[in-house]
Amino acid sequence: MxxxxxxxxxxxxxxxxxxxxxxxxxxxxxxxxxxxxxxxxxxxxxxxxxxxxxxxxxxxxxxxxxxxxxxxxxxxxxxxxxxxxxxxxxxxxxxxxxxxxxxxxxxxxxxxxxxxxxxxxxxxxxxxDVHPKDPFKRVDVVFSTRPVRVRVSGVEVADAKACFHLYETGLPVRFYLPATAVHAGFLRESKTVTACPYKGEANYYDLVLGDGEGDGERRLKDVIWYYRNPKVECAPIAGCLCFYNERVDIELDGEMLGRPETPFS
The missing domain is CATH 2.170.150.40 (Domain of unknown function (DUF427))
Structure with missing residues (x-):
């Protein structure tokens, strides 16, 4: 036990x-x-x-x-x-x-x-920082030209012609998109800050759908994160934006991916 x-x-x-x-x-x-x-x-x-x-x-x-x-x-x-x-x-x-x-x-x-x-x-x-790195865990960052599109309730919120794929043992592949790949108007700064021993300190955005007024607004809290100054082994993802696969619909190279089940779902 x-x-x-x-x-x-x-x-x-x-x-x-x-x-x-x-x-x-x-x-x-x-x-x-x-x-x-x-x-x-x-x-x-x-x-x-x-x-x-x-x-x-x-x-x-x-x-x-x-x-x-x-x-x-x-x-x-x-x-x-x-x-x-x-x-x-x-x-x-x-x-x-x-x-x-x-x-x-x-x-x-x-x-x-x-x-x-x-x-x-x-x-x-x-x-x-945070805790010792697990010697049985890897984090790999790989550049890919396979296009990525992100939708929420059928609305396209991001479209990247290329991005970085981050593979971390035990977690779904994460797609780090250029900041300009997220369509204007959807992002709202969040005060949330978290830290990871493998990647560094992360800041967050909320994703807002609708006109920003009244009942027509839908806000997904902290669904996007980014690293201003990532750890050296993850340096390529600096400034890139990443969505929780668990909470949005991601299309990779024309194929819609399933939403993974994780503690972040």
Missing amino acids: PPPRTTNLDELATALLANGPVRTLPAAPKRVRVRLGGTYVADTTRATYVWEHAFYPAYYLPLDAFAAGVLSYPRSGSGYALATLSAGGVSTDRVVVFLRGDGAARILAGLVRVEFAAAEWFEEDARV
């Missing part, structure tokens, strides 16, 4: 020790560092990828990776301790130190889990 996706550290630690993680993998020889309050508090080439759930891994670090005096242990559970990490006038209590591990959980013994959002993380000298 996989551990629950929970923010309760006692529940998480207890479940991991009882059942073991979904999977683990050594991250060595990659150097992983943690910074808090402007100070590097942990530095190791012996990090471990730990899948607490099936979706993506976390970094767990050996206890000896941490600088002297940065960890304190206000409370212990059965086989683990909840710790506080402090440096540079900043503290976080989102830390678990695994004191032991048996059976499927034996790999956890002596490892420390620092919640990713509670500190800054670096792989070698590159900053890592």
Whole structure:
């Protein structure tokens, strides 16, 4: 039974020790560092990828990776301790130190889990955002001259003669269209911002059909997104617009594609 996706550290630690993680993998020889309050508090080439759930891994670090005096242990559970990490006038209590591990959980013994959002993380000298990249996941960007048309309720809202296809393991192919391929008048800026460890920080548009007045307007919230400054491996998609395949009708090279079923449907 996989551990629950929970923010309760006692529940998480207890479940991991009882059942073991979904999977683990050594991250060595990659150097992983943690910074808090402007100070590097942990530095190791012996990090471990730990899948607490099936979706993506976390970094767990050996206890000896941490600088002297940065960890304190206000409370212990059965086989683990909840710790506080402090440096540079900043503290976080989102830390678990695994004191032991048996059976499927034996790999956890002596490892420390620092919640990713509670500190800054670096792989070698590159900053890592959101969560560690899954080593079993790929993101490929491929240029294609197959034309793409996008319709909503029968209304054509975009027409691209060529675009970038983005293939990401476990997700539908995404079509990144030139910004000018979306017909004028349909876009409204959204305040939504999200982040992806593989692609970077995304901004969004709502798509508006109708005259923009009264009951005749239909608004699809955050159905289009784009990256102003994507990660270097996805650099070609900078400024291109992408629709959720799950919420619009996309025609590729004259063939209408089905709407995929995903968590974004």
